[in-house]
Amino acid sequence: MSLLLLAEQVLNGLQFGIMLFLMAAGLTLVFGVMGLINLAHGSLFMIGAFAAAAVAGATGSFLLALIAALAAAAAAGALVEILVIRRLYAREHLDQVLATFALILIFSESTRWLFGSFPLFLNIPEALSGPVTLPGGIQYSLYRLTLIAIGLVVAFGLFLLISRTRLGIQIRAGESDREMIAALGVDISKLYTIVFALGAALAGLAGALVGAIQSVQVGMGEPVLILAFVVIVIGGIGSIKGALVGAILVGLTDTLGGLLLPLFFSLFMDNASATSTGSALASMSIYILMAIVLVVKPSGLYGARA
Amino acid sequence: MTRETLINSALALALLLVPLLAYAMDEPFIITLATKVAILALAGVGLNIALGLGGLVSLGHAAFFGIGGYAMGILASHAQSYTAITDWPVLIEGTKSMPVIWLVAVVASGITALLIGALSLRTSGVYFIMITLAFGQMLYYFAISWAAYGGEDGLSIYVRNSFPGLNTLDPIQFFAITFVLLLAALLFSARLARSPFGLALNAARQSPQRVETIGLSPYRLRLLAFVISGMITGLAGALFADLNRFVSPTMFSWQTSGEIMVFIILGGTARLFGPVAGAALFIILEHILGGLSEFWHIYLGLLLLLVVLFAKGGVIGTLAGREKAHD
Numbered sequence: 001m002s003l004l005l006l007a008e009q010v011l012n013g014l015q016f017g018i019m020l021f022l023m024a025a026g027l028t029l030v031f032g033v034m035g036l037i038n039l040a041h042g043s044l045f046m047i048g049a050f051a052a053a054a055v056a057g058a059t060g061s062f063l064l065a066l067i068a069a070l071a072a073a074a075a076a077g078a079l080v081e082i083l084v085i086r087r088l089y090a091r092e093h094l095d096q097v098l099a100t101f102a103l104i105l106i107f108s109e110s111t112r113w114l115f116g117s118f119p120l121f122l123n124i125p126e127a128l129s130g131p132v133t134l135p136g137g138i139q140y141s142l143y144r145l146t147l148i149a150i151g152l153v154v155a156f157g158l159f160l161l162i163s164r165t166r167l168g169i170q171i172r173a174g175e176s177d178r179e180m181i182a183a184l185g186v187d188i189s190k191l192y193t194i195v196f197a198l199g200a201a202l203a204g205l206a207g208a209l210v211g212a213i214q215s216v217q218v219g220m221g222e223p224v225l226i227l228a229f230v231v232i233v234i235g236g237i238g239s240i241k242g243a244l245v246g247a248i249l250v251g252l253t254d255t256l257g258g259l260l261l262p263l264f265f266s267l268f269m270d271n272a273s274a275t276s277t278g279s280a281l282a283s284m285s286i287y288i289l290m291a292i293v294l295v296v297k298p299s300g301l302y303g304a305r306a
Numbered sequence: 307m308t309r310e311t312l313i314n315s316a317l318a319l320a321l322l323l324v325p326l327l328a329y330a331m332d333e334p335f336i337i338t339l340a341t342k343v344a345i346l347a348l349a350g351v352g353l354n355i356a357l358g359l360g361g362l363v364s365l366g367h368a369a370f371f372g373i374g375g376y377a378m379g380i381l382a383s384h385a386q387s388y389t390a391i392t393d394w395p396v397l398i399e400g401t402k403s404m405p406v407i408w409l410v411a412v413v414a415s416g417i418t419a420l421l422i423g424a425l426s427l428r429t430s431g432v433y434f435i436m437i438t439l440a441f442g443q444m445l446y447y448f449a450i451s452w453a454a455y456g457g458e459d460g461l462s463i464y465v466r467n468s469f470p471g472l473n474t475l476d477p478i479q480f481f482a483i484t485f486v487l488l489l490a491a492l493l494f495s496a497r498l499a500r501s502p503f504g505l506a507l508n509a510a511r512q513s514p515q516r517v518e519t520i521g522l523s524p525y526r527l528r529l530l531a532f533v534i535s536g537m538i539t540g541l542a543g544a545l546f547a548d549l550n551r552f553v554s555p556t557m558f559s560w561q562t563s564g565e566i567m568v569f570i571i572l573g574g575t576a577r578l579f580g581p582v583a584g585a586a587l588f589i590i591l592e593h594i595l596g597g598l599s600e601f602w603h604i605y606l607g608l609l610l611l612l613v614v615l616f617a618k619g620g621v622i623g624t625l626a627g628r629e630k631a632h633d
Contacts, residue, residue, distance in 0.1 A: 037432045087615055093432055094363045098571050099614045101564045105607030113601045222560060226443045229436035237432065280451045287444035291425050298428045
């Protein structure tokens with residue numbers, strides 16, 4: 001195996017991880033601040049992708065498509081928070097799971113009803129298509145490289161938002177003591193709506209960006225949602241830093257596992273069975289990673305406590 | 307006789323009478339629907355032991371449902387192709403006998419539940435929900451990539467497996483098998499709830515510290531509940547596969563986990579007959595709404611949302627009132 005291939009796969013893993021981070025960041029924020037588990041976060045990812053595909057199809061502009069994705073997901077998030085989610089904060093987790101499961105059914109079927117069952121396609125913008133040559137002679141897709149850059153910029157922006165702004169102070173205060181900040185005069189229900197819409201916008205952005213490299217279809221959100229859960233379990237609930245580290249670990253494990261495990265098994269097996277054993281194990285590798293983290297540190301790498 | 311017992315008996319009787327009537331009127335399709343209700347209710351009875359009694363919100367019970375299904379699929383597919391499953395270190399052959407398949411399904415899902423439970427019960431709350439969901443998804447991807455047993459396409463079994471003395475291809479006889487198993491599981495679950503183990507488990511849900519103070523380990527209680535729960539759901543999986551004569555990775559999907567949970571909630575959490583009422587309501591809705599609109603899941607979602615937000619006791623809770631404190 002060439003080093004070039006390995007480098008390319010590392011970049012793919014990084015790109016995948018960064019996109020998972022956008023999903024996991026919203027989930028972990030919503031959990032940290034409001035104590036809510038939101039299964040419908042994957043639906044917001046899907047809404048972002050569909051909004052982007054629809055707007056790109058109508059106008060041909062990728063930038064407008066991204067703005068539409070952010071706006072649609074944030075609006076859907078705010079709406080759902082006001083109508084449904086708000087009633088769930090004080091409820092037990094079981095109720096939250098079921099209500100948000102119900103939301104998935106409603107969102108998925110409504111989208112199927114509006115757009116049909118066939119996947120939509122979102123094209124990579126002209127300016128970003130094609131490969132670039134990186135130092136060391138690695139040929140890599142410019143679009144995927146842009147995704148990594150956008151993700152890192154968003155991650156940095158999120159760190160600044162949380163640590164440097166007034167909203168960030170309120171979010172952190174809300175995480176540690178919600179009664180106290182309500183008593184200090186912060187409009188807590190407005191803060192919750194903003195945090196939820198922010199998480200939704202991040203999910204929508206991820207959906208739109210990923211939508212250009214895979215097909216945009218109903219049900220695309222849930223597999224990503226479950227991976228984002230794995231990321232949060234690994235990183236620790238409520239920690240943005242944990243979400244970033246966990247996401248990159250999961251992204252790299254998934255991509256490199258698919259490449260390296262079959263090669264590893266071919267050292268002592270014949271090729272056909274090495275490929276099948278390797279790929280079966282590779283499909284389980286991130287969950288094995290999760291299990292190891294659970295054994296060593298049940299509260300996750302950066303979690304305060306379980 | 308309390309009102310809940312009355313409703314429970316009425317439900318059991320209805321589930322028995324509907325297929326008998328359908329048999330008299332020669333409507334095999336309705337018998338199949340009733341069989342489906344009985345099997346899905348059985349899966350729900352399994353989950354209800356972890357969820358209702360133990361307070362363990364497992365969103366990964368499709369794992370056990372799928373393992374039960376694949377136990378049936380693997381054994382029966384080898385029997386129908388006359389090939390051995392393995393000839394080393396001992397020769398293991400497939401089988402078409404239901405009792406053997408059930409045993410394998412129950413043992414296999416019990417072992418898996420022990421492994422998944424031992425890891426996930428190290429945590430609690432949201433972590434537990436996310437981890438069980440993730441392990442379910444792991445098995446889903448594993449089933450997809452397991453090319454030897456059909457991969458993504460699944461496995462078809464041409465003839466339903468056999469049960470000594472019965473003709474399982476006759477819908478009403480197969481229904482009888484599932485109905486008896488469901489009743490047995492309900493009886494077991496009712497006895498379990500009142501046994502010392504069930505009481506300790508209930509206490510561990512309400513106050514783990516107190517249970518620990520009297521020298522019991524909440525972790526062990528929960529793990530045992532999780533294993534029993536997985537075993538019953540695994541049995542339901544084997545029956546479900548036999549009903550369809552088909553297994554596919556869909557049995558492992560997260561939607562399956564969600565649906566099993568929905569049966570319990572629609573029927574009423576921690577109610578003995580909750581899963582029966584819920585599964586029946588689900589199948590009836592699927593049938594009526596599914597006939598009206600291709601997008602019936604929208605209405606199912608709305609209904610579920612309304613039940614969760616406003617009618618917490620589900621069907622049985624609404625009918626029987628809050629006789630039983632379970633918070």
